[in-house]
Amino acid sequence: MSFLEFQLGDAFTDSGFLPEPASALPLDSVPLRESHKGFQVPVPDLLESREVETNTLQERMKLYVDSSMRGLELRSQPASNRDHDRSAVPGATSHLADREQSLKQMVEVSGNYKPESSDSVISRKLSRILNEYDGRTYQKDQDLRRSFLALEAHRKVLAFNESVLVQPSVMGSLARQSLKSNLEHLLLQNNLTFLENIRPVVNKIQRLSEPIERTLTIGNRVCEKRPTPIPDEVWCRIKDKQEQLQTLKMQKTVLSAVRDSLTLSQIEDHAIRNAEIDTEFLLVVNRIMIIKERATYLLTLPSAEAGKALLKHVNSQLEIANKRIYNYLVDFLYDLQSAYRTFGERSFTSNDKTFVVFRKCLVYLSSDLPYFSEFLKRVVKMRSQAALDNFLSQFDVESSSESKPIILSAHDPIRYLGDVLAYVHSLIVNEADFVNSMFDFQTFDEEEDSPQSIINKNQKFLSELNLKALNDIMVPLENSIRIRLEQIIRFEDDILTNFDIFDLLKLYEMIFTKYGIFEDSTLIRNLNALENVSSNKIGSTLTDTLSTIDTRQEIGADLLPPSWLAEYLTTLCGVFARYEKSSYPEDAKQIVSVEFLNETTGRLVNDKLEEFLHKNFPDMKRNPSEKENFLVAQINCFDNVISKLKPFKSTVFDNDGNILIKVENQMQSSIKALTEFESRLLFQKTGLELYFNLFNMIFPVESVQDELDYDMYLSTLENPIMNLTKIRESVEKPVSDLMPAALDEFQKNKVFHIMSPRIGEQITNTCLRQLLRFYQVFRQVLLHLYPDSQEEVLTVLKFTGDEAAMLFGLSD
Template sequence: MEFLDFQTFSTADNDTIEDNILPEPVQRLALSVASTKHRDVNAEDIPLPSILKSKAKNNSSAPNEHAGGLHQKMEEYVNLSIKELGKTEGEHAPSSISPFGSSTSSSMDINKIVNEANGMGPTDLILSKKLSNVLNNFNLNNYQSALKLRNALKLLENLQNTGLSLDRESLITPDYVGTLSRKNLRNDLETELLKEHIIVLEEFRPIVRRIKRLSTSIENIRDVSESILPNPSINENDTETTFLKDIDKIRAQMDQLKLKKELLLAIKDKFTIDQVEDDIIQNSPVDERFFEVVEKVELIKDNASCLFSLPDSSAGTALLTRLNDTTQTINRKIYNHLLDFLYSYDNGQNSEQLPLFQKSLAYLSNDLTYFNEFLKRVTKERSKLILDEFLSQFDLNVKDKRPIVLNAHDPIRYVGDVLASVHALIANEADFVRTLFDFTNSENGMADLNNEFLQGLDVKLLNEIVKSLANSCRIRIEQVVRFEESCIINFEIIQLLKLYKLMFVKKQIKATNPLVVNLGTLHTVAHEKIVEYFVKLLKGSAETAESSDQSDLLPPTWLSDYVSQVVEFLEVYEKSLSNVDDDNDDEEIEKEKTTLEEIVAKIVEYPFEDFLAKQLQSAFPSAKKHEETQLAFLTMQLNCFDLIKTRLQIFSTSIFSKTEKCQRVLQNINNKLTISIEQMRELQTKFLFEKTGLGMYNNLLNMIFPIDQVKDELDYNMYFSLNDNGLMALPTIRSNVHDKLNEYLPQALTDVQENLLFKLASPTIASEISEYCFSKLSHFYCIFRRVLNHINPDNEDEVGTILNFSEDEFNMLVGIED
């Protein structure tokens, strides 16, 4: 680009003015654009300087002449311009089309430019002169030249929007400021040009770098080619063969090196992680992207085993060492992430990240050290949390809820509240643990691989956590059980323990858990307290029995009280048995039956069979020696067992029907009663026979042939041998039987019934015994009379006087109906 000086725009005719001589400033003239269509213009009216270049030479030594010549030229220029303004546009038809869309010729008419610039200022006129010279001297016939000029002008126009910030007015001013602006414009343009050159050179930098990198190889190839081609002494065929082989050998080596390079790159990609992945392991949070890197590390670890098949296993050892360090870092980070998540989840946050938590836990199960440590940490924290919550319910300082300890006056409610509190804690903890640690329906593939450690993890954790409640719960319930004396309350506590034990088991608390074991222990303690209660009751009964009056032969007071307590307890126990159905576990049913048998044996069988028998024997020590004492003994025994049977009979289809042992206990009581009734019947029959005088003859006839087996007349023949016995003589019989029979028989029925009804508590048993005794007496009297008539056929009248009651009369007197 050509940079122009101020002198370029000078209006002087002398071209030899030096650059260091500044021209004198020219007074700026104001021109008005005049149109010939409106008014005529004279030369004097427009005092413009002439911009036409004069051919006359200016003399620097004659300034006055120079000033006069300039004024003359200006006048000439104005005259010419006024003349040109009067011409029409048709007289100056364009000879060619310029790229600016204006009419121009090979030598553009300067007068037209002047006419178009009539509205310009002085500085614009100076610039228009230079532009006119450029356009007049520029070849516009060539398309490339026209395009180049157009682009240059567009460039100048676009420079207004660039960082150069051109000030056109200052650039074209003829004063000193304009000179400085044009010099600065030169510097700015050179700076911009240098910047463009630097940009172009930077684009060539990669190409130069690559050329330099390949230059050594190219020089080697050139040296080899120069050493081969110019040597005319080598045979051309041998040279070609030799070098072809060398080329093939080198090419084969090159292929091997390429293959090794590809293999090493593949191994690198397969057995290493890049810096980004390492940064993810070290610094990024545990998320899906983190586990993608973890999966890659696990894949590398699985594939690293093939490196040990190499002759040198150092690479595999080094890789595994580094992988183990990376794995430790990953496990430690996951361990910390799980602890953070557990804390935040406990506060109600991060509930949407449960799948990521389970995935992290499943991965951590590969490292049993961190895995077990995390489970211990969870167990410790959760155990402390639920224990504090449980103990807070016994704190009297809590204001927002009623403490459980305030219900201690009601043992059943207190124990129920304690167990209900424990169950609520277990239920809440089961929901918490099941939400986080249940992998039953997990879609995580890692959970399937570590099924041994993850399946049932929620149940395992739940059992470990609730262990902390075992001792606290046991202490508070055991205090109530051990100080409670009522068997009914203790049994209700047993029912609560059984109920909540079943509820705990349904919440997946194992039977071996200390919490459930302690409930079983408390069940045993309460059961022992029940048995102990009845044992104490029997001991107190024994002490009162020694000082009690037993002359009425009724059941003793202690027995009535004891039976009432037993019946009350069995009624409560019967209600509990109605809740046991076939759906329960067989083992639980067997255990319940064993407990029932133990209770029946200790509170029913032993007191009523052993203890009562000892009390009766101590009350009637001479019962075996004296029949009257024996009668009283049997009377009291009948009354006792009748009372026991009557009160326990209502449980025959419930409690005593559950097991064979319980049935046998009730059957033994019934047998004791039956035996006592039989003994009483035999004893009362014996007394009747003795009071009527028929006892000796009853024994005598039964010795010959049993009375009960006499059926027809032939049976009476068995008694003919009695004729030789002196006791069977009619006078002897009269003296032994007649008076006693006639004296006692009319009052026998009244005497027996009054004694039995007065002493026996059961009228049914008394009536049964009375009927039996008189039936025996009537049957013997009839048989005895027939025998006497049969063996003494000639003395039937005498027999009738001795046994003066007919059979019907005798039956009527003793109250026997046919």
Template sequence: MATGSYFPPPGASSSVSPRTSSPASSPLSPPLQQRSNALSNRLTSVLSVSYADSDIRDALETLNLRGIHNTAEVRRQLRLDVQKEVVDCNAEIVRDFGNVAEQLKRIGSVISSLKETCDEMRKHIVLAKQDTNPVLEEASALMNQKQEAETKQRLLDAFTKHFIVSDEELLVLASVEEPINDEFFDVLARVKQVHRDCEALLGAENERLGLELMDKSSRSLNSAYQKLYRWIQKEFKSLNLEDPRISSTIRRALRVLAERPSLFHSCLDFFAEARDYVLSDAFHYALTDAVSGGDNAVKPIEFSAHDPLRYIGDMLAWVHSTTVSEREALEALFVDEGDELAKGIRAGLSSEPWSRIDEDAEVTFDGQKALSDLVSRDLIGVARSLRQRVELVIQGHDDPVTCYKVVNLLSFYQTTFSNLMGPNSNLADLLQALEKFTLNHFQTIMRDDVSNLSTDHSALAPPHDLSAPQFLLDSLEILTSVMRAHEASLGTDELSTTPGIEENKFTPVLHAALDPFFSLAKSSADELTNPTARAIYLTNIHITVRSSISPFPFATATHLPPLSSTLSTLRVELLEIQHRYLLNTSGLQVLITALQTFSQSPGSGTDQDLAAIAKLAAFQPEALVAISQQLDDFLPSALMDATDNLKRVQNATFVKSVTEEAVEAFCRDFEFVEGMIIGADEARCIGQADGAVAEDEGDDKDEKGSEQEQSLRRLFPRTTGEIRVLLS
């Protein structure tokens, strides 16, 4: 830019006088000082302005275009030129405003003419409005009527579409010729919705329409449900349960029919009757006719009627297989669709309130229970035939072991059907009743055997070897077979016994198969007059019974404690018998009898009393020597003879333990006798020593004979140690 030309270059002459250029050379007057301050302020203001300011830039640009240099003359001329330009511009503006005023006058005249025209038009419009007002009002009324008519038409169309069912659709619901398909169920759902929505119309002012529609829809629904009911009955007649996939249409039809509980249950009754007939016929066919399977023909079940266990087992296996198949086939109807059926039944109770048994009870549908009930009803005929045949076979069979095996078989299937069908199902109750019937027959057989034995005195006579009677052995053999069969039928948990529990499932069998024969065997011991023989006979009976039932925990829980108690009593009795045998055979009983009387007298045990033992008859030299000799003869074979005394007891361990305790008691008795003899000798020696102070000691022969006469120990030299060694 040429803005630098507006300022004098350095060293150029200034228009300022020398007096003002050096203010410090002479003092300034106040006016000059003020001027100097104004100039200073002016300079400060100019210098403080930014050259980037748009006004200054435009001014500089204008000066640059004029080519003006910054001199005093130019500055004065510039001011005049600027003033002249301002005056010229103002004159031009005045001329322009004159032209504007002329144009405004013309516009005013135009506006005045327009105003007159508008006034004239306004008068015409008012007149036209007065003429068209009636027409507009009539047109407005017609438009409102049109809108109302259109609204009513839409409402009528919507009402007709929602509440009115066409004749074609009603024909689908009621006509027997029309099939049961998705169209039928769709129309039925629509009619049900119409029936429910009619309740809203009953709350309106005009209830007649709602009542008519509800009546019409009710008739349509009843016709539809009757058609559905008859169709399901027809389908049930030809329904193939062997097909694992039952028709979805049947399942859907049952769900819908559940909304009419009376028709639903009637339909199930019809189905149960039909299936009952089919299954009864199939059971009869399996019993009597050969069933071909593969290359080999399977024999009918009746071919094994001679074997009750196999015959009943085959029938139960067939019933179980049929029950499982029937349940699996019907499971899709009642388990998979259980929630839908429950909803349908709850909805149906509102339309059939008389179907509700308890008004306060909540309606629930158990699919598993309904399935089990239906399967049970399907097998009523089979169950009736099964019961008749089982009872007939059991009544004609007298083998108790086979009867009890049948009891176990029935118990197994009763548990199986309880798990499959529920504990309260007809089949479970039937098998429980048959199990009870068979057990009663088993008990009857046992009672008949006991009754026959009671009249046969030869069979009740004790054997010569005093062993358990044969009838008891036979009954124990039967009982063992029964207990093995029972053990084989139990699980591990059932085999374990709980302490303190006396009764179990097998206890009635023991009471029937063991107790009567056991009682007869014990009563037959009354024919034995010899106490030893009677004790041995009873011991053999109890040992035989105990050895038979000991391997089976379920039998020992109730019968082993009394057996053990009785055997303990018999053992004590045999111990006394054996003890008496040892004492009598050895001759020691004579000495013990004499000493027992002596030792029980008042004041016994003193030296004077012990000295009197030698005066007893049993302790005289001849008698004591004979007893000693008898003891010597007894000791070599004493243990063998004692064992042989109880040889008819059929338990060597039992005999050995009794004999050992008897020998121990014998040794204690001998020790007592030995002690009494030693004490008697010592007491007599002390008495003779006290009397010898005043007597003469002359005759040696008399003293020696007196000493021999007084020494009992020499006459009975055996010691307790020798006895224990010889009897060990």
């Protein structure tokens, strides 16, 4: 196995060591011991084996080995030599003894030896090589062990089959030769690689060797000669040249720095034209922007040609970069749209590298308005078309979709409008989420690698870009949304339903503006217009109802308010109650406004009720009885209106409370008129009417405080009606008959038909108190004026004040 002569162990164990073939030792260089000089290996007699027929090479080799082992004879050696050999290698005595003993046994039993298999022979040889120790072959054994270890470690690389490699047959021999050839080829390849690596260094050294040799030769010649003293002029010229050289070096350094700061390298120019758009590409674009900023300074030079040429070149590079950025953004947008359609969700996160590049590209593209505007148009068109298709699909009756909540709820106006607005809200939320994730630059800061000029110039525009994009996306939907809402609102006549529609529109108006829809956008203006339609329909429905009331309806004998008044007030109070429950009372004030109250409440009291009462009591001015009925019916109507509207005095009528106050004042006027009418009627029945008028003409009866005021009526003695006889004839019998039955008389008149017991009691008590007051004053004045006829006066007015109060049912 001659291939083991290569130092394979070192070649594989140390990567920095290049193995080379070891020179084979000549046999004559190895000294032989005396004990080995006479040793001869007997050659087996191959003629003996001719009688045995062999068919294969392996059988012939086995036969040769068997013959050799049988013919092996070991010459006897002197014991001293053997002892000397054993003492030459320390620690190897036992091994050599065993080896000699085994050889002797092999010679002695050579006649009876049975051949072993080839694998056993090779295994025994390898075991001897790897395990036994011999001082003469120690180094070779070590090298052999390292070689085997290297082969074992690199068996996968060399791809050899050890079972074939160790065979003593021809196949094994060929395998070993092939392994040797592969190892030599690998060794040559490694050496060639090393030489190729050092070739540039060697070439450079060879190229520089000749100038260096010339320089050394000149230096040696200069050093050998004795230089003459150099004149001062020469030194000055040398110094000047050195200064000029330093100046030129500095100028070169400055110009090189200017050139590097105002131009792109070849790698950067290649990146602008061909490289993938990523962070490195944007850094190059950022450098171009910086160069453009610096190039503007060159325009201030006396000659601006350099600045113009540089700006022209930089603008052309920016045009290329912006066009590539535009194409990248469009591709990114279409890829994103495809991901939405396929997976229904975004394919990136907020800190995704691709998304960060996209946002930076938008910042850079914002400096080029044509490209930037075109990209925004593409975004708006794509998103608005998808949103419009989704919105219209909700009303597609021919669609195969089973769930159509908007269509199924069309019979309920509030639910239908709520479903439409809720779906619009979902579209706005979806688009707001999209534009905020893509175009929200409010958190943009200077740490991003962008020129400061772009940040300062476009910061406000970029910060509002998401809201502008959202409103532009919703523009194509505005008309469709308005049509779907308006077709329900314009044909809805129910007042409370219109109020609910108004609140619903206000709610979604607030929600839409919260998510970024501009207040001056067409969508919000459409909602405001529909709100006005709803609010106007509430007022117009009430006014139409009021206008269609038939005031020719006859009033009943009980003088109660007509049925249409109760129905109208019920509807009106329902609107007021809905107003109080409104979630947006400030906005609902545009419905229940001053004009609304004047049209619905003021017209009711001032026009319809007056018209109704005058048509039912046309002769009230000529007929006292009809006037009494008119006043009672008027009080009942006013009381009904006030009782219905008074709970809303602090809420509905707080804007303009004069309407309700005016109604209350009108009712008080009617009560006062009825009280005067009933009081006058009562005085007529008692016969005291003339005296009551006479006394009030002289001095108001209500103003009498004590007896001194009685003298104010002394002038009445001149009047004929103040004669006691006349008084007896006019007053005695009516007073005696009426005063005990005064309460019964009031219950029989029209005051009993007043709907409010409080008002009826108020009128009755007022009339009776007025009669009682005058009766007491009249009785005391007569006693004062006729002190000699007091008995006669007491006979005519026989009831004292307390007795009269008791008869009238007055407590005080």
